[in-house]
Amino acid sequence: MFEGYGSPEVESIEPDVGPVEGGTEVTISGAFFGTRSGEVAFVSIGGINCTSFDVVSRGIINAVTPPGVGTSLEVIIGLRTGIRSIPKLLWQYEAPLVEAIEPTYLFLGESGMQVSIQGKNFGLVDEDISKIVLAAASPGGGIFEVPCALQQTIRSGNVATATCVLGHLHPANVSAGSFRMLVQVGNQISLSVGGVGLNVVGRPEVRFINPRQSNNAGGIEAEISGRNFGDVSSDVTSVSIGGQVTTFRYNPAVSGSVVAMIPAGSGRNVEVTVSTRGGLSNARAPIFSYLTPQVLTVTPDYSFRGGQLLSFNITGENFGNR
Numbered sequence: 001m002f003e004g005y006g007s008p009e010v011e012s013i014e015p016d017v018g019p020v021e022g023g024t025e026v027t028i029s030g031a032f033f034g035t036r037s038g039e040v041a042f043v044s045i046g047g048i049n050c051t052s053f054d055v056v057s058r059g060i061i062n063a064v065t066p067p068g069v070g071t072s073l074e075v076i077i078g079l080r081t082g083i084r085s086i087p088k089l090l091w092q093y094e095a096p097l098v099e100a101i102e103p104t105y106l107f108l109g110e111s112g113m114q115v116s117i118q119g120k121n122f123g124l125v126d127e128d129i130s131k132i133v134l135a136a137a138s139p140g141g142g143i144f145e146v147p148c149a150l151q152q153t154i155r156s157g158n159v160a161t162a163t164c165v166l167g168h169l170h171p172a173n174v175s176a177g178s179f180r181m182l183v184q185v186g187n188q189i190s191l192s193v194g195g196v197g198l199n200v201v202g203r204p205e206v207r208f209i210n211p212r213q214s215n216n217a218g219g220i221e222a223e224i225s226g227r228n229f230g231d232v233s234s235d236v237t238s239v240s241i242g243g244q245v246t247t248f249r250y251n252p253a254v255s256g257s258v259v260a261m262i263p264a265g266s267g268r269n270v271e272v273t274v275s276t277r278g279g280l281s282n283a284r285a286p287i288f289s290y291l292t293p294q295v296l297t298v299t300p301d302y303s304f305r306g307g308q309l310l311s312f313n314i315t316g317e318n319f320g321n322r
Contacts, residue, residue: 008032008077008085019158020093020121020128020185022051022067030085031059033077041080045091046073069093069121069128070186096121096183096190105199105231107278108176111168115148115181115198122160123185126153130184132164134198136174144173148181169200169278176202176228204228204236204274204281213289215317218262222288224272225257226281235276241288242270266290291317 010030018024033055034040043053043063053063061077074087100118123129133145148164162183178197183190208225222241229236231252239248239260248260258274269286295316 006032007083008034008079010075010077010085010088010090013075013090016090017092017094018065020067020069020123021158022065024065026063026065026091028061028063028075028077029059030077033058033061034079039079041078042076044074044076044078046070065091067124069123069188071188093186093188094121095188096123096185098181098183098190098192098196101181101196101198103198105201106166106169107201107228107230107235107276108169108171108174108203109278111166113166114151115164115166117162117164117181117183119160119162119183119190119193120158121185122153122155122162122183126150128185129153129162130186131182132162132184133182134166134169134174134179134200135182136169136179136200137177138173139171139175145182146174171203174200176200201228201230201276201278203279204276206272206274206281206285206287209241209272209288212287213291214262215291216264216266218264220262221259222262223255223257223259224274226274227256228276228278229256229258229274230276236274237277238275240271240273241265242267242290262288268292293317 009032010028012029014027035058040055043050043061045065046068048066048068050063051066053061055061071092072089073091075090076085076087078084096119098117098119102116106113129150132148132150135143135145138144146167148166151163153160153162178199180192180197205228206224206226210223214220233250236250236258239246239258241262242265244263244265246261246263248258250258268289270288272285272288274281293316295314297315299313
């Protein structure tokens, strides 16, 4: 030990938090650091040596933090004599920060969808990410965590994009709403910028159709209104009227309604359904009717008594298709 010196003592580090890629210039205060850089063998944070350091005085050392993850990390100063300071839990790396999510929404009932999460402080390697989950509200109350299996993380400077595959958004476990994607690095759970989250869209709901009736031949377009049809045209996968799948077009940029071709059919109060990537709309929407049959002429319009069988030609409207 150097003459007149005790064991090095670390009292504080300023700042006491920094990004996981390291490179933060810090000032470590304490006592018995020596008077020259040559007397100090190393300065470590979380068990990793600082990339550089400079002994300013017997009580001050300037250092540059190494890359790392975690909180409550030990700051240690070691002298060339082999003496080192008592570890002080003074340093932490910044918590992971979620800044953007793509896609911004998924449908209740979907499974195996790929999600990209952009942010900072996602660790140095994929192994640093201990879990990614969607923290969703459960229909029964509380929070249900839907796991998202990490596929890869692309890092560029202090920005990272993690890609994962989300588990089943089962209606029994997850409610519709906007929820946070949580990225855990070490013992730290991510924060979110400006409430960034993933919106879980409920099952589609059909509310109105215009027109509400048609003759049996169909062949005219109807506008189907409701909600939870999605934000892009490919979100709607099929439309049926009276149990018959029909052609349709959906342009959410123009309207939130689906325009469908009414197929030939018959019956009153038939069901109208819209299916999205998340599944079928409300099971019963009896909001459409084919016009009732109407007799216009009967030929001949008379008959003889005596039980003789006669043929009649009946004309009219809305007699159905077979």
